[in-house]
Amino acid sequence: MIRFENVGLRYGMGPEILRDISFQIPPSSFQFLSGPSGAGKTTLLRLLFMSLKPTRGLINVFGKDRSRITRQELPLMRRRIGIVFQDFRLLDHMTTYENVALPLRVRGREEASYRADVSELLKWVGLGERMHVLPPVLSGGEKQRAAIARALIEQPEILLADEPTGNVDPPLARRLLRLFIELNRLGTAVVIATHDLALMDQVDARRMILSGGRLDIYD
DSSP: OEEEEEEEEESTTSOEEEEEEEEEEOTTOEEEEEOSTTSSHHHHHHHHTTSSOOSEEEEEETTEEGGGOOTTTHHHHHTTEEEEOTTOOOOTTSOHHHHHHHHHHHTTOOGGGTHHHHHHHHHHTTOTTSTTSOGGGSOHHHHHHHHHHHHHTTOOSEEEEESTTTTSOHHHHHHHHHHHHHHHHTTOEEEEEOOOHHHHTTSOOEEEEEETTEEEEEO
């Protein structure tokens, strides 16, 4: 689904942040992206989401060369990739339901066509009774699950999650991990960026370790 070949990235004339990165994301796969703080995990996720362009190397996304994807094509390609940011990016003036439904509203869909789907997804992530409250009322874990639901509402083929358990306690971290595992079983490829070794030990999945700008892969 996504393939990197000898990808490098630098900002301006500075040193390369990422060097000779090569890997593939197969369909329905599950992988962790780990490494020390500042190693470039978020930067690599941004390359996967196509919000950054590499300085060199090849990135192939859904069979298409990243360098040949036009600005007009990008939104359609990104709909196939869900992303959960570290800071959630929920809109405080919208309810949980409205935040999750926002990607569908932006596409111009009528609410009647998605109301049941949004409600069902919120129940699936444990927010069925919180769908009509505003984000400031939600706990950190509830905000995290709302952000995950928003990333899933368009049924992406790949889900990218940046430190999704970084601000929650261990029991909730395990609950979120089970959510990702179930999603993967339904066919979505999952990439979780995390520094939580205990979390990674709970799943038999590929580990991609960033360090010194390079990537090592352990299947």
